[in-house]
Amino acid sequence: MRVYNFSAGPGMLPLEVLKRVQSGLTDYNGTGMSVMEMSHRSKPYDKINNDVEALLRELMNIPADYDILFVQGGATNQFSAVPLNIGTVNRKADYVLTGNFAKNAYKEGCVHLDAHVAASSEDKNYTYIPRLAPDMFRKDADYVHICYNNTIFGTCYDGTPDVGSIPLVADMSSVILGRQINVSDFALIYAGAQKNMGPAGVTVVIVKHELTERAAPTCPVMLRYDNQVKSKSLYNTPPCFSTYVIYEVLKYLKELGGIPAIQKINERKAAKLYDYIDNSGFYSNPVQKQYRSIMNVPFVSPSKELDDKFVAEASAAGLVSLKGHRLVGGMRASIYNAMPEEGVDALIEFMDKFKKANA
Numbered sequence: 001m002r003v004y005n006f007s008a009g010p011g012m013l014p015l016e017v018l019k020r021v022q023s024g025l026t027d028y029n030g031t032g033m034s035v036m037e038m039s040h041r042s043k044p045y046d047k048i049n050n051d052v053e054a055l056l057r058e059l060m061n062i063p064a065d066y067d068i069l070f071v072q073g074g075a076t077n078q079f080s081a082v083p084l085n086i087g088t089v090n091r092k093a094d095y096v097l098t099g100n101f102a103k104n105a106y107k108e109g110c111v112h113l114d115a116h117v118a119a120s121s122e123d124k125n126y127t128y129i130p131r132l133a134p135d136m137f138r139k140d141a142d143y144v145h146i147c148y149n150n151t152i153f154g155t156c157y158d159g160t161p162d163v164g165s166i167p168l169v170a171d172m173s174s175v176i177l178g179r180q181i182n183v184s185d186f187a188l189i190y191a192g193a194q195k196n197m198g199p200a201g202v203t204v205v206i207v208k209h210e211l212t213e214r215a216a217p218t219c220p221v222m223l224r225y226d227n228q229v230k231s232k233s234l235y236n237t238p239p240c241f242s243t244y245v246i247y248e249v250l251k252y253l254k255e256l257g258g259i260p261a262i263q264k265i266n267e268r269k270a271a272k273l274y275d276y277i278d279n280s281g282f283y284s285n286p287v288q289k290q291y292r293s294i295m296n297v298p299f300v301s302p303s304k305e306l307d308d309k310f311v312a313e314a315s316a317a318g319l320v321s322l323k324g325h326r327l328v329g330g331m332r333a334s335i336y337n338a339m340p341e342e343g344v345d346a347l348i349e350f351m352d353k354f355k356k357a358n359a
């Protein structure tokens with residue numbers, strides 16, 4: 001039996017995609033082998049590698065002067081790759097702290113350059129996104145780093161922040177493909193795949209080509225964007241199977257109507273859940289409304305004991321991985337692209353039953 005998996009990542013994959021992957025598991029497209037067993041230098045894999053890039057470019061409308069890389073090491077590796085590749089002109093970068101991952105990126109920035117906190121929402125336990133304006137940043141910063149959607153705290157920017165002419169770098173791990181983004185507002189976008197794109201093991205980097213040509217001499221070869229651009233992300237043995245699953249997810253997303261179509265569904269799912277929480281008189285979500293994430297919805301019941309009971313009973317009812325992150329407590333429902341609307345309906349129905357039994 002499939003459950004509704006509300007995990008923050010790895011998240012659910014569409015059942016249809018899993019079935020397609022399964023159907024080619026022992027013999028992909030008449031090759032007589034699985035993509036797991038395939039040389040990354042083979043023709044069939046070269047086609048997947050080219051097609052996945054082209055399809056992502058089409059779906060996200062990525063301009064021609066941006067490179068798309070499929071690399072390893074998770075989004076966390078980009079916390080180091082970004083300063084080492086693009087923080088090399090004045091060796092200064094400004095960071096906006098909106099949660100745990102934004103802070104981790106900043107800490108890693110401090111290892112490599114003069115990193116500065118331009119704004120933070122830590123004063124209110126990251127329940128909002130600070131208003132940003134160009135005069136909040138150092139004019140000679142090589143980049144401004146933001147985390148666009150904060151997976152743990154359930155916040156999201158309500159538009160592209162204005163950072164003036166400084167290159168804007170965004171960690172979009174938990175929102176990429178979930179809503180429309182104007183790629184040219186950003187100099188660099190990166191995202192671990194395991195929430196909205198595919199399995200863990202591959203990270204997508206979308207970077208303006210001109211920024212790939214200024215890596216620090218000390219930048220390790222696997223982190224160098226110029227190296228990955230030149231080798232089409234095939235410098236060493238890449239995570240072929242994970243990248244292939246992304247390809248199937250993208251094909252499926254295109255058939256659905258692309259990002260505008262899934263965004264509508266995501267907004268509907270999130271609105272239902274927030275509406276229920278806000279009107280329940282039992283559950284609550286602490287995030288300022290305009291910054292609420294449509295992907296990650298944290299909430300609490302009236303007590304820690306009831307939270308624990310909720311998580312256990314929900315799991316027994318087939319609604320799994322609802323325990324909130326240890327930094328926030330309570331519950332968190334991650335409702336990424338692959339979470340069907342029926343999953344959100346089932347969660348709301350369960351929440352209502354639980355409330356009536358425990359209020």
Ligand SMILES: Cc1ncc(COP(=O)(O)O)c(C=O)c1O
Nearest residue numbers: 074075076101151171173174192
């Ligand atoms: C916004 C964000 N950034 C970074 C990470 C870390 O990603 P990874 O585990 O791929 O290194 C996560 C993981 O949950 C995340 O949600």
